[in-house]
Every structure is written in C-alpha cells, then in structure tokens.
Amino acid sequence: MSVALNIPQLETERLILRAPRAADFEPESVFYASDEARFLGGPQEASATWRTLAVMIGHWVLRGYGFWAVEDKASGAYLGRVGLWNPMGWREEEISWALMPYAQGRGFATEAAFAVRRHAYEVLGWQTAISQISVENEPSKALARRMGAQLETTYDVPDFGMMEVWRHLSPAAARKQDAEAAA
Amino acid sequence: MTVTIPTLETERLNLRAPSLEDFPALCAFYDSERAHFVGGQMDREKVWRHLALEAGHWNLMGYGRWTVVEKETGKPCGMVGLWNPEGWPEAEIGWDLFDGFGGKGYATEAALAARSYAYDVLGWQTAISLVAPDNHPSRKVAQRMGAKQDGIFSHVRFGDVEIWRHMAPADIADGGMESYA
Numbered sequence: 001m002s003v004a005l006n007i008p009q010l011e012t013e014r015l016i017l018r019a020p021r022a023a024d025f026e027p028e029s030v031f032y033a034s035d036e037a038r039f040l041g042g043p044q045e046a047s048a049t050w051r052t053l054a055v056m057i058g059h060w061v062l063r064g065y066g067f068w069a070v071e072d073k074a075s076g077a078y079l080g081r082v083g084l085w086n087p088m089g090w091r092e093e094e095i096s097w098a099l100m101p102y103a104q105g106r107g108f109a110t111e112a113a114f115a116v117r118r119h120a121y122e123v124l125g126w127q128t129a130i131s132q133i134s135v136e137n138e139p140s141k142a143l144a145r146r147m148g149a150q151l152e153t154t155y156d157v158p159d160f161g162m163m164e165v166w167r168h169l170s171p172a173a174a175r176k177q178d179a180e181a182a183a
Numbered sequence: 184m185t186v187t188i189p190t191l192e193t194e195r196l197n198l199r200a201p202s203l204e205d206f207p208a209l210c211a212f213y214d215s216e217r218a219h220f221v222g223g224q225m226d227r228e229k230v231w232r233h234l235a236l237e238a239g240h241w242n243l244m245g246y247g248r249w250t251v252v253e254k255e256t257g258k259p260c261g262m263v264g265l266w267n268p269e270g271w272p273e274a275e276i277g278w279d280l281f282d283g284f285g286g287k288g289y290a291t292e293a294a295l296a297a298r299s300y301a302y303d304v305l306g307w308q309t310a311i312s313l314v315a316p317d318n319h320p321s322r323k324v325a326q327r328m329g330a331k332q333d334g335i336f337s338h339v340r341f342g343d344v345e346i347w348r349h350m351a352p353a354d355i356a357d358g359g360m361e362s363y364a
Contacts, residue, residue, distance in 0.1 A: 005186055005242060022243045025269070047270030047339070050243075054268065057242045058235025062203050088231035 007060055010068065010119060012111045017068035017082065020057050024069050025050055027078045027100055036101050039134040041159050059087060065124060070099065070112050079103035082112040084120050084129075095120060095129045095168060097143070110143055117147065118178060121171040129168045134161060141166070148177055186242045189304075191249065191296045198249035198263065198293060201237040205250045208259040209234055212281045220315040221279055222340045240268060246305060248277060251293045253284070260284035263293035265301055265310075272336045276301065276310050276349060278324060290324045298328065302352040309351060313344045322347075329354075 007019035032042045032049040044052075059066035067083030080099035086092070095117055097109045120126040131149060133140045141164065149166040157163045169177060188200035212218060213225040213233070225233065241247035248264030261280035267273070276297050278290040294312075301307040312328075313336060314321045325347040333348035 005238075019242075025243075045270075047268065050269030051236055054239030054243055055232050055235045056239065058232075058237065058239035061201075061238035062231070062235055087228070087235070089228035 005057075005061055007066070007068070008119075008123075010115050011073075012115045014073055015079070015108060015112055015115075016071040016073050017112060017115060018071055019060075020053060020067060020069045020081065024078055024081075025053055028053060028081075031100055034101075039137045039140070039160075040098055055087075056081070056083075059085065065120075067096070068112075068116070070103075070108065072103075072108075077103075079108055082109065082116050084116060084124070091130065091132065091165065093120070093126055093129050095131050097131075097140070104139065109140075110146055113143060113147060114178065114181070117168060117174055121174055127171060131166045131168065132157070132160075132163045133166060135164055144168075148173065186245060188241050188247070188249075189300075191300060193292045193296050195254055195287075196260075196289060196293055196296075197252045197254055198296060199252060200241070201234060201248065201250045201262070203234070205259050206231065206234060208281055209262075212279065215282050217279070217282060220318045220321065220341075236268075237262065240266065246301070249293075249297070251280075251289065253289070260289055261293065263290065264297050265305075270339075272313075272346065273309075273311055274301070274307060276312050278312075278321070285320060290321070291327050294324060294328060298349060298355075302355070307352075310349045312347045312349065313338070313341075314347055315341065315344050325349075 010017035029046045029049045031037055032044050034043060037043050056067045063086060065084040067081045070079040070082055072079055080103055082097040085094045085096045095113060097113050099109045120129055131144050133144060135154060144166040148169040152165045152167045154162055154164050191198040210227055210230050213230050218224045237248055244267055246265040248262045248266060250259050251261040251263050253260045261278065261284060263278040266275045266277045276294055278294045280290050298310065301310055312325050312330060314325055329350040330347040332345055334346045335343050336346050337343050
C-alpha cells in the first residue's frame with residue numbers, strides 16, 4: 001500500500017492553478033528574503049521558506065485543500081500562490097493570496113482568488129470564508145473589496161502584526177457575483 | 184503532482200505515510216522530555232505544522248520520514264526516515280521514537296529499512312545521521328548500524344550535533360531488498 005497526493009488543477013482565463021512543487025522554492029525564497037514579505041511573516045531565510053513551502057503542501061495532505069501555485073498560462077512563469085488555509089489554531093477557514101512583486105498590478109490575484117473562492121464554496125461546500133490582511137496592505141484590501149468582502153474586525157497576530165479580518169460574500173452572493181461577471 | 188509514499192515492512196514494524204491520525208502521538212512526543220533532542224517542546228499548533236512539514240518533505244524531495252507502527256499493537260511508535268530540508272548538511276537517516284517504545288531495537292530496525300530504501304531504491308551513495316551529543320540511545324543506534332562519527336554540524340535551533348556517517352552501499356553485506364520487502 002502507498003499513499004499519493006492529488007491536488008486538483010484549476011484554470012482561469014489567463015492562469016493555471018497547480019500543485020506547488022520544488023521549483024517554486026527559488027522564486028519564493030527570493031520573495032521571502034525581501035521586505036516585500038513583511039505582510040506574510042517575513043523576511044525569512046531560505047531554510048525557513050523551504051519549510052513554509054513544505055508545510056503548504058502538507059496542508060493539502062492534512063486538510064484536503066491548501067495553496068495552489070499560480071502560473072501564467074501564456075509563459076508558464078510562476079506568479080505566486082493562492083489558496084485555502086486553515087492550519088490548526090487558525091481563526092477560521094481563509095482565502096489567501098500572495099503574488100510575486102513582478103506579477104502584481106495585472107489582476108492576476110483577483111482572477112485566482114475568485115477561482116479559489118468558487119472551489120471553496122462549490123467543491124468543498126464551505127459556508128463562509130475570511131481573508132486576513134495586514135492593515136498596511138492596501139492592494140490586498142482592494143482585492144477583498146472587489147470580491148465583495150466586508151471588514152469585520154482588526155486584531156494583533158503574533159509575527160504578523162495588526163491584521164484585518166475580511167468576511168467574504170456568502171456562497172449564494174458569490175454565485176451571483178460570479179454569474180454577473182460572466183455575463 | 185502525485186508523489187507516492189511507499190509502505191515498508193520489517194519483522195516487527197510497518198513504515199507508512201505520515202497522516203493526521205498520527206497527530207495525538209506526535210503531540211505527546213513533542214510534549215515529552217524526548218523532544219529535548221529534537222529542538223524542544225512544541226505546542227499543538229506547531230506540531231500540526233510539523234506533521235504537514237513531514238508530508239510536504241515527501242512531495243518536495245520524493246522521500247521523507249515514515250510513521251513507524253508497531254505491528255503487534257498497531258500503535259504509532261516513532262518517525263523514521265530520510266530527511267534533507269533546505270539548509271541540512273546532507274541527506275540524513277533520522278529516527279525519533281515515541282515514549283514507551285525505546286529499548287526494543289525499533290529505531291535500529293526501522294532505520295535499517297530506511298537505509299536500504301535510500302541505497303537500493305533511491306540510489307544514494309552515502310548518508311549521515313545527526314545525533315545530539317547527550318542522546319546516548321540514538322548514538323547506539325548509529326553505532327549498531329555501523330556508522331562512524333564524522334564531525335559536528337551546528338544546527339540553528341538544535342545547537343551542535345554529531346554527524347555520523349553511514350556505511351557505504353558496497354560495504355553492507357546483506358543490504359538487499361529482503362531487508363524491507
């Protein structure tokens with residue numbers, strides 16, 4: 001007997017959401033070594049980033065969902081990650097995104113986050129979801145607003161600082177928003 | 184991605200993929216004195232992430248540590264296997280036994296199966312084990328396997344640990360498939 005891990009691949013207009021893999025370590029370690037990672041518990045050294053990546057993959061094994069790597073369909077370039085996060089002790093089930101600095105400003109995070117919200121509600125049957133966003137992370141807050149999420153509370157998270165909790169649309173409201181976007 | 188985690192079998196033990204059912208046993212281990220040798224005690228949230236790390240290591244490296252299960256009782260009795268995260272000095276055969284399972288030769292039995300897997304299946308040409316200087320039972324396992332001390336590694340969290348160099352594949356007389364088949 002043996003155990004295999006199967007992470008579903010999602011596709012959007014411009015993106016492939018696929019299982020994280022060893023090759024993603026290089027761009028993630030560059031990102032996590034920089035000040036850009038300050039909203040995500042960084043900066044941190046390469047060995048810690050490797051473990052972060054391994055924990056992200058292991059999260060799939062333990063929960064059946066987790067982070068996808070976001071890949072540019074056209075070029076195959078690694079753009080960052082987006083996913084569903086709920087390790088033990090987490091506040092509640094979360095939709096999360098973190099794009100590499102070079103991939104920001106083109107709507108990729110929005111495109112990926114909508115696909116992941118759909119997966120959470122339509123495939124996994126979640127009834128609600130939050131996103132936790134650093135109070136200083138304006139682009140990320142703008143994305144939450146575009147998704148129709150509402151600011152619910154602000155609290156202090158060890159290693160991350162002051163975080164805002166954004167409550168996502170209900171499954172029914174999200175379905176409506178998806179349908180309007182497709183129309 | 185589909186990384187397959189094989190199951191190994193020895194005389195008294197099964198080595199299988201780490202899974203969520205191991206969480207209580209791991210929490211007990213990392214809450215015990217035994218955790219002193221592996222970076223110290225961890226709360227449940229850290230242990231959960233550590234379990235995820237064990238699973239993720241398999242997917243990033245194609246190998247990792249197995250949960251060791253005592254055949255007779257079906258109880259998880261330790262984590263043994265192949266470990267080489269970023270920043271590690273080189274590929275390691277590692278063993279942690281849970282409370283109550285020491286002194287039975289389980290670590291050696293499982294580590295020999297892991298070594299055979301590394302050499303015969305993965306094609307490793309060498310392997311090390313890291314042993315905390317005051318972890319005498321662990322040093323004995325390395326010695327029983329024929330490993331020799333080969334320097335010191337300064338671990339960021341664990342401090343200075345001894346590097347034990349395992350026998351080369353060619354020097355193992357009986358290292359065939361039968362040892363874990």
